[in-house]
Amino acid sequence: MHLNICVCEACAPVPNSTRVSVLQHPTEVGHPKGTVRILAQCLARVDVFQGETPDDFDQAGFNPHTEAGHSALLFPGPGSDTLECANLHDIHHWIILDGTWRKAAKILHQNPALAALPRFHLAEPPASAYAIRKAPGKQHLATAEAVAYLLNVVEPGLDTRPISRAVRSLVDKQLAQIPARLHKHYQ
Template structure:
């Protein structure tokens, strides 16, 4: 990660009530476009596990984190329910996948135990402000945006603006290093499979 894309100085604490467990694809680690580090810097209750296979997550204690706790998976599945539904009120902590759409789906495919968790999606997600890369589809969000909107719905008393402000600083710093010939109108040329891309939630 380029030192000039560090956003530590603008990260303010967000005292989230629900713990967030992020399963991050290895290709996203240390990438200057990634927003998980915003969550790590701001949230008081967050765990980040890096991997792809069940063995890698097991070694990092995923089973322990899931035991005895009602965990919801934020990922649009065939049987997923809207976060806006009453069912989300029964969730104690949230599991979020971080990676491109294809790589996040691969994590889910390789870890069938995750499908045993109740799945949730956003019925009406906000527009993304992650201008580094154009979203391949409407409704896709960065991981930081997804978690911020999740808390807006499930714990409205929590101020999520620090997450969005830190992401905005990250975007502005990152775009400052992008050559003009790699930019479209106000961001880099879209590529849905490069790290830092957006994902449906």
């Protein structure tokens, strides 16, 4: 990671007890605007698996068939339930898809075992601070923001502010690399 956009100093431990698995599209690995590295630095219980197909994830050590039972997928779409209103006590493992919205949807499409899991979406997410990449709408969050919000719902006493601070630091450092006259495009 280039020192101009390293956010290690902004990261601090978040002792989550809920297990989080991030399935990351291969094109996101090492992406300077990616937020999964923040989760890897901050969260006590997170695993990141790169891939796109069932074979990719199996080779990376993730098998959705063995993850069924107490697992759920956080990804909006048809058939997803509202996270904030659901009974989530039986869910101890959350699966998150990381990539552009199109690439994340492709991961879901190519992995039927993921589509068979209980699926949830965020009804009332906070405003995103992640202004450096395009999202389909204002209610969409970067992966780290979505995981922080998820953890706030399932572990209400958990302090996820280190994740938010690191995301803001990443945005600030990215914007510092862009000429000021272009900042209006990132609001």
